[in-house]
Amino acid sequence: MSSALASTATFLDRIGRARAVMAERGVDVLLLSVGSDLPYLSGYEAMPLERLTMLVVPRDGEATLVIPRLEAPRVAEQPGVFSLRPWNETDDPVGIVAELAGTPAVAAVGDTMWARFLVDLLGHWPTSGTRYVRSVEVMNALRTRKDAAEIAALQAAGAAADRVAAQLHAGEIALVGRTEAQVSADISARLIAEGHDVVNFAIVAAGENAASPHHHAGDRVIRAGEIVLTDFGGTMAGYCSDITRCVFTGEPTAEVAEAYAVLHEAQAAGVRAGVVGAACQDVDRAARAVIADAGYGEYFIHRTGHGIGMEAHEDPYMVEGNDQPIEAGHAFSVEPGIYVAGKWGMRLEDIVVATDAGPLSMNHANHALVTIA
Amino acid sequence: MSSALASTATFLDRIGRARAVMAERGVDVLLLSVGSDLPYLSGYEAMPLERLTMLVVPRDGEATLVIPRLEAPRVAEQPGVFSLRPWNETDDPVGIVAELAGTPAVAAVGDTMWARFLVDLLGHWPTSGTRYVRSVEVMNALRTRKDAAEIAALQAAGAAADRVAAQLHAGEIALVGRTEAQVSADISARLIAEGHDVVNFAIVAAGENAASPHHHAGDRVIRAGEIVLTDFGGTMAGYCSDITRCVFTGEPTAEVAEAYAVLHEAQAAGVRAGVVGAACQDVDRAARAVIADAGYGEYFIHRTGHGIGMEAHEDPYMVEGNDQPIEAGHAFSVEPGIYVAGKWGMRLEDIVVATDAGPLSMNHANHALVTIA
Numbered sequence: 174m175s176s177a178l179a180s181t182a183t184f185l186d187r188i189g190r191a192r193a194v195m196a197e198r199g200v201d202v203l204l205l206s207v208g209s210d211l212p213y214l215s216g217y218e219a220m221p222l223e224r225l226t227m228l229v230v231p232r233d234g235e236a237t238l239v240i241p242r243l244e245a246p247r248v249a250e251q252p253g254v255f256s257l258r259p260w261n262e263t264d265d266p267v268g269i270v271a272e273l274a275g276t277p278a279v280a281a282v283g284d285t286m287w288a289r290f291l292v293d294l295l296g297h298w299p300t301s302g303t304r305y306v307r308s309v310e311v312m313n314a315l316r317t318r319k320d321a322a323e324i325a326a327l328q329a330a331g332a333a334a335d336r337v338a339a340q341l342h343a344g345e346i347a348l349v350g351r352t353e354a355q356v357s358a359d360i361s362a363r364l365i366a367e368g369h370d371v372v373n374f375a376i377v378a379a380g381e382n383a384a385s386p387h388h389h390a391g392d393r394v395i396r397a398g399e400i401v402l403t404d405f406g407g408t409m410a411g412y413c414s415d416i417t418r419c420v421f422t423g424e425p426t427a428e429v430a431e432a433y434a435v436l437h438e439a440q441a442a443g444v445r446a447g448v449v450g451a452a453c454q455d456v457d458r459a460a461r462a463v464i465a466d467a468g469y470g471e472y473f474i475h476r477t478g479h480g481i482g483m484e485a486h487e488d489p490y491m492v493e494g495n496d497q498p499i500e501a502g503h504a505f506s507v508e509p510g511i512y513v514a515g516k517w518g519m520r521l522e523d524i525v526v527a528t529d530a531g532p533l534s535m536n537h538a539n540h541a542l543v544t545i546a
Numbered sequence: 547m548s549s550a551l552a553s554t555a556t557f558l559d560r561i562g563r564a565r566a567v568m569a570e571r572g573v574d575v576l577l578l579s580v581g582s583d584l585p586y587l588s589g590y591e592a593m594p595l596e597r598l599t600m601l602v603v604p605r606d607g608e609a610t611l612v613i614p615r616l617e618a619p620r621v622a623e624q625p626g627v628f629s630l631r632p633w634n635e636t637d638d639p640v641g642i643v644a645e646l647a648g649t650p651a652v653a654a655v656g657d658t659m660w661a662r663f664l665v666d667l668l669g670h671w672p673t674s675g676t677r678y679v680r681s682v683e684v685m686n687a688l689r690t691r692k693d694a695a696e697i698a699a700l701q702a703a704g705a706a707a708d709r710v711a712a713q714l715h716a717g718e719i720a721l722v723g724r725t726e727a728q729v730s731a732d733i734s735a736r737l738i739a740e741g742h743d744v745v746n747f748a749i750v751a752a753g754e755n756a757a758s759p760h761h762h763a764g765d766r767v768i769r770a771g772e773i774v775l776t777d778f779g780g781t782m783a784g785y786c787s788d789i790t791r792c793v794f795t796g797e798p799t800a801e802v803a804e805a806y807a808v809l810h811e812a813q814a815a816g817v818r819a820g821v822v823g824a825a826c827q828d829v830d831r832a833a834r835a836v837i838a839d840a841g842y843g844e845y846f847i848h849r850t851g852h853g854i855g856m857e858a859h860e861d862p863y864m865v866e867g868n869d870q871p872i873e874a875g876h877a878f879s880v881e882p883g884i885y886v887a888g889k890w891g892m893r894l895e896d897i898v899v900a901t902d903a904g905p906l907s908m909n910h911a912n913h914a915l916v917t918i919a
Binding site: 220221222223242243244246247262263282283284285286287288289290291292293295299300301305306307309384385386387388389474475476479486487490492493494514 | 593594595596615616617619620635636655656657658659660661662663664665666668672673674678679680682757758759760761762847848849852859860863865866867887
């Protein structure tokens with residue numbers, strides 16, 4: 174996963190910076206399992222299984238990777254980063270973690286760790302003795318500021334997604350007469366062919382289905398004369414792409430064309446607002462203002478964007494109420510939408526990285542509502 | 547997902563039985579999110595996202611599905627099973643859950659729920675007032691006893707996996723000269739072609755790589771004259787397959803043939819031990835005894851099996867220390883292995899359902915170490 178981009182030196186640097194944040198925030202131990210924080214710090218990705226894998230990072234002292242003995246051969250050792258503590262099938266791995274971590278006053282636990290392991294930890298460390306916080310309290314300061322290699326990886330993934338969008342715009346992906354599910358499978362295959370290791374999603378929603386933002390591509394046959402919303406992305410060398418483009422199977426109706434012009438302008442306004450020093454919510458406000466001013470406010474039913482990196486969705490979120498300042502290296506989607514239930518929906522999305530020179534888009538595919546014959 | 551197999555009446559029955567177990571065990575509220583418990587009870591599967599979806603099931607009173615507003619159109623409503631409580635982008639969904647659930651003395655939380663939501667719940671209900679238990683305390687009594695429709699689904703998935711194994715045995719899947727990763731992709735495509743909706747894994751490990759039980763198929767080219775371990779499975783109509791077969795690219799060496807004969811006998815002994823009323827650990831002991839008696843005990847480095855159903859791994863586990871009695875409807879793998887680090891490894895696996903008439907195998911593919919030219 175991230176090991177393609179990171180060396181032992183990188184992991185040592187990251188774990189050192191994580192410890193500095195722990196000291197600053199009074200976190201005694203960081204506990205990472207399933208999810209991206211673990212490979213970000215160690216190069217190793219935990220299998221999402223009932224057998225616990227957990228990196229125990231005390232603020233002071235050596236980090237230890239607690240791992241099922243049968244997974245241990247899969248670990249690429251990183252001298253100085255962590256030591257291995259394999260456990261046997263009849264051991265209690267949570268007990269091993271509790272012993273390694275002592276009795277922390279504050280424990281930061283991985284966001285996507287399975288809750289069953291936290292339930293077991295509560296038996297060892299009830300909240301009367303330990304305060305639990307989310308690992309983002311420690312990791313966000315590192316993870317949200319993408320370094321040059323990470324930005325390059327996001328650009329490469331974005332370019333691969335753009336190539337699939339270009340194929341869609343060129344009419345190479347047949348639409349009319351096929352089901353949404355068939356088109357979704359076609360897009361998925363193209364994401365892989367263009368270099369992604371994994372497809373994370375390929376939403377295809379035709380006509381009235383496009384009014385459901387997370388529509389699951391189904392048996393609905395695409396017809397002539399309707400909007401088709403596609404939102405797809407995958408993971409390439411450990412980093413994610415995510416792009417949304419809408420096309421129209423024929424000449425757009427006046428109603429749709431008019432709304433799309435507003436959407437197009439709103440998305441561009443959101444991108445322009447993504448500057449270092451602005452608040453995350455300013456991106457949302459900028460896009461939303463354009464849509465509201467045009468009278469479509471009630472039809473924009475979700476936040477404007479989410480952070481992206483090793484995860485398809487991660488901090489920071491571009492949502493009202495998030496006054497966190499945008500920093501250089503923050504990567505996020507800008508994806509306003511307009512959804513008219515029972516009729517049609519539309520969304521337009523690029524990934525943007527904030528830099529000191531302004532917002533840098535990872536996507537350059539045509540932003541227009543292209544007509545597909 | 548499970549909705550293919552279950553109707554509103556089934557969900558009503560299941561939720562009623564879950565409530566009976568809650569009453570018996572003194573659980574005040576059941577909280578289900580990402581994972582199989584939720585679709586098992588409601589037909590709805592939560593997206594694994596930062597936006598919380600959670601079914602709140604009080605022991606008495608109506609169940610409520612707390613769901614992001616933009617996901618709400620995806621829900622197939624089940625009248626009488628649950629009501630919907632959509633939340634908006636700027637709401638606090640954990641606060642909504644806490645309000646719906648009151649202040650429980652005992653809360654059962656889903657195993658694979660993301661820990662971040664439990665961390666947030668701890669802010670509402672510290673362990674001084676609430677005891678947390680795993681949802682399996684409630685759900686295992688239901689989930690582990692597969693009904694006739696579930697057993698039929700496991701049989702259908704097993705038959706589909708068997709067909710891929712038969713293609714392997716017939717030499718239709720080229721091995722020598724290809725990489726493990728290429729063969730893994732080939733097997734994955736065949737699992738889909740035979741009816742699976744999703745591939746969960748397709749381990750291909752050649753020669754010395756087979757000594758790592760969860761080896762990740764890589765660039766290693768398969769050569770003539772070595773063992774190739776394949777372990778693959780997927781999900782079909784909501785239920786999982788899982789099968790392991792080894793083949794030899796040529797005539798097996800005496801050393802390998804001898805060990806395989808022991809493995810074959812051990813696996814059959816494990817299956818025979820899977821009878822109603824025996825302990826789960828008896829399956830492990832039966833398989834392990836054969837391997838240990840033949841002098842390979844130190845090379846069998848994992849438990850003998852895991853439960854299977856909507857999840858690829860679920861309760862009950864066939865492991866020393868698990869004295870839980872096997873009941874009719876329990877479905878589990880029997881998969882002993884022998885692993886000689888640096889040289890070779892082997893494993894043989896079927897899925898078995900315990901019935902009152904004895905163990906019923908879901909897999910019938912050839913159990914021999916077939917030679918592939």
